[in-house]
Amino acid sequence: MFFVRTASERDLAKVSTLLGETWHATYDALYGADKVAELTARWHSVPALKAQLARKNSEFVVADNGKEIGGMGYAAMSDTLRKGAILHQLYVLPKFQRQGVGREMFAELETCFPDAEIMQLEVEPQNHAAIGFYLAHGFVKTGDTASCNDAQSGIPALIMQKSLL
Template identity: 50%
Template sequence: MWVRTASERDLEEIRALLIATWHDTYDHIYGVEKVTEITDAWHSIAALRPRVDQPNSEFVVADTGEQICAVAFASSKDGRLVLLHQLYVSPDAQGKGAGSLLMHEIIDSFPEARKIRLEVEETNAQAIAFYENKGFVEVGRTANCGEAESGLPALILERVLG
């Protein structure tokens, strides 16, 4: 498995990975209908396409040579604070190191960064444990994870960088 920059040709496969991962992770929390609504909006090709060449961002995948098994997207407005918008690993690839590879790549891609921040669903114990293992700590909460007025509560986690 290796990490590489995501490209336009990867978008269909990334979308499929996000849909499968979201349903696997969130159906029991939000229900199938709500997860479908979210993935249709947040993970459409139209929503993903601008990430391919967005300035001050990193859009990467973990690739096994046969399939994309994980995806991450992060951005920074000032170079000092990185916002990790997405880090998802396919259900069948979890626990095999893809998430760690992507986390390292994201951090390495922003050498001036002093902090990295993310939002995580407060009942997603597996993701919270992953991030805590990577040095993240809870610094707050939001009632609108992902976008304004989403109505999805989440923890805000941060990690201080070198």
């Protein structure tokens, strides 16, 4: 059984490894292992995760069973989206997917922003499992972008939103 808790600095190396494994399992077939390794090195390094952990108006959670971290989630109030929170990351190790780990982390994250009226996210259009998860949790497609997360990624994404009211 996993418990969702706030992440700490001591978790970051394990979270970085989790993200690398999950990204390779999910995206190698779409973008190739080299592109995935490049993005995970930039986005999921311990220093990058440490910056997320330190960001004000954010929540960084892990799913921990006492032996290992099976998932992670990160959301923050948006700097540009009025009264909006952005779900930046929600990842579960492949061996623990479809066991409610993502649902539990998401349930925690969506309650962490009492001033937010909406939550927004970006998801790869070919990540059908993630899209299904988000649709099942009340998100709707509101747009798309040619470059997920940053202008240099080259990864297309659907933009999805959910009302938090």
